[in-house]
């Protein structure tokens with residue numbers, strides 16, 4: 001008799017469960033996919049594993065495009081490339097433990113460069129979280145300092161709201177990565193169906209300021225109208241706000257010269273007469289002298305990174321600074337600022353345009369800057385040298401694509417040469433890892449960019465070393481017929497490391513030379529794509545042309561001059577006016 | 586500079602960790618920190634005492650902490666009229682013959698006896714951190730066996746001292 005009581009109870013519980021399943025038969029995983037569809041997610045980059053099996057099963061049963069990378073780092077850099085050129089958040093999925101930890105570099109990279117990403121990681125079941133269960137990693141703890149925000153879903157009813165908030169946080173204000181950690185049992189849990197529509201964002205602590213303060217704009221206008229030697233420093237904030245048009249209109253109206261940060265390239269036409277080039281460590285002499293000698297520095301959407309400013313004590317010594325930034329914490333962080341303006345760059349530029357003013361006569365200033373350009377242009381090479389100079393390779397790519405290709409780079413010398421010699425005609429065509437300087441970024445980022453813009457020419461300019469860090473993603477080119485063009489500027493060394501050792505460590509090339517390399521052409525062929533090797537300067541033009549005009553993926557192993565430096569340079573600890581290598585010889 | 590900062594946060598799991606982690610990452614030196622519920626459900630308040638070099642640093646701190654999604658409000662209340670309290674428990678070696686003497690020290694601090702053993706007494710002292718420092722200083726010679734402090738919690742007084750109106754004659 002007694003034994004029957006619990007049996008009955010069990011029976012009725014099962015009935016209840018069955019009942020519930022009939023009424024609301026959706027699981028957390030299905031709700032997850034629906035939430036992504038509600039966000040108009042068109043592509044996910046990821047890699048499956050135990051903890052995300054429910055999510056992958058839901059993806060299998062629902063039409064949402066998922067790209068299987070060959071390493072989680074490849075997936076997340078692809079998502080970054082996608083986000084950079086499309087402006088939409090990149091979406092990533094990885095499993096718990098090693099899958100999640102493999103994302104750490106990419107998450108940090110996105111944080112440093114303010115790229116919108118929503119990253120979903122699997123997690124062990126909530127019942128065993130905290131017990132060192134198989135493939136458990138505290139990804140919330142690990143990613144807390146490298147995300148804009150992160151969540152662990154503890155209750156399946158919260159999932160739709162959390163997904164919605166994650167996308168909102170990632171793609172508004174100062175953009176950035178958001179991690180959502182989904183325990184396996186939450187993905188499997190049964191859930192009330194109507195909740196997806198009902199989910200509303202509840203973020204009382206998050207209200208980014210978009211509109212500039214009117215009085216601050218007035219003050220800025222007054223200062224700008226008095227400036228005799230103004231310069232506008234433009235960072236990626238202008239690109240994030242999609243404000244290139246407003247920027248160009250503004251500077252043309254007042255004839256203000258413009259310099260870019262590394263990440264700001266493309267915000268104004270690289271051939272524009274008001275554009276002085278990139279500033280900073282490997283910027284142009286003229287851009288750096290403009291900052292050094294300006295009386296008013298209008299910074300729009302740049303965070304005064306140390307690679308830009310050089311020695312802060314010597315930075316823009318005569319300038320009054322106006323700083324427009326969507327992130328108030330960036331204003332006054334590194335450089336004392338007279339006029340702080342917290343705003344979205346587009347809104348701020350519009351407000352500036354609505355307050356027309358009479359600028360000073362800038363003729364003398366322009367003459368001085370012009371003189372700098374004439375006297376100290378970018379330069380490379382030695383007379384009579386037959387080697388392929390990497391700068392020449394970039395110039396050739398620029399010429400063949402009219403400055404209109406989407407260009408991604410890895411990190412190192414080739415990155416700086418690309419920044420210097422590829423004059424971007426358009427915005428949102430430049431994809432590089434600036435803040436973190438992540439080797440291995442460039443090639444997978446090109447894959448993401450190509451997915452975002454299947455019909456555009458996407459070129460990845462990489463170093464021989466960095467390329468090998470995420471080279472496994474070659475498999476994706478064939479699989480998805482992605483016509484990405486890879487140009488390895490192959491100097492058989494960790495060029496940038498070697499440069500510093502040559503310049504600051506008396507040529508002690510400690511672990512920076514890499515004479516033994518794979519046959520990159522054969523490797524390309526092994527992955528089913530075309531490969532060319534170029535080692536004579538006279539072949540550069542024809543082979544590059546053939547590669548760029550092909551509608552298939554192509555890898556070009558371009559053997560460039562091995563011992564050459566990125567010039568000019570602001571040595572560490574020096575000010576922008578103390579550049580070395582400004583002239584040939 | 587010693588600054589008193591209050592931070593109003595949404596009471597999510599991990600929020601304390603977020604704020605302290607951020608301060609560590611940005612190299613801020615926390616002297617003390619307290620957290621607790623407020624009159625509003627789901628909202629907690631933290632009080633920090635930090636040491637910073639200059640005004641720019643404290644501005645950075647306030648801005649960086651404000652940026653956290655779970656943080657609703659950050660205020661530097663150092664310059665305001667505030668009430669600040671900390672609690673300390675102090676176990677003092679107090680053989681019966683010395684007790685009257687010790688009690689005469691405790692009394693002006695309005696300390697209370699929490700626990701008593703054969704040779705030790707545990708006192709509780711409440712006050713601003715300086716008062717507690719002063720008490721510890723006085724009691725230390727008798728032998729402090731154990732000491733624990735909660736860190737300060739604070740808020741702004743209702744009536745703020747208004748700055749004196751400027752006299753035109755002084756300008």
Ligand SMILES: Cc1ncc(C[n+]2csc(CCOP(=O)(O)OP(=O)(O)O)c2C)c(N)n1
Pocket residue numbers: 410411412413414415437438439440462463464465466467489491493494495496497
């Ligand atoms: C993941 C990572 N490891 C190390 C570095 C340091 N680093 C910066 S540039 C560089 C050399 C890159 O060599 P390569 O990819 O061949 O490019 P090159 O400088 O030769 O153009 C190294 C090792 C880095 N930026 N990222």
Ligand SMILES: [Mg+2]
Pocket residue numbers: 412463464465489490491492493494495
């Ligand atoms: Mg190299």
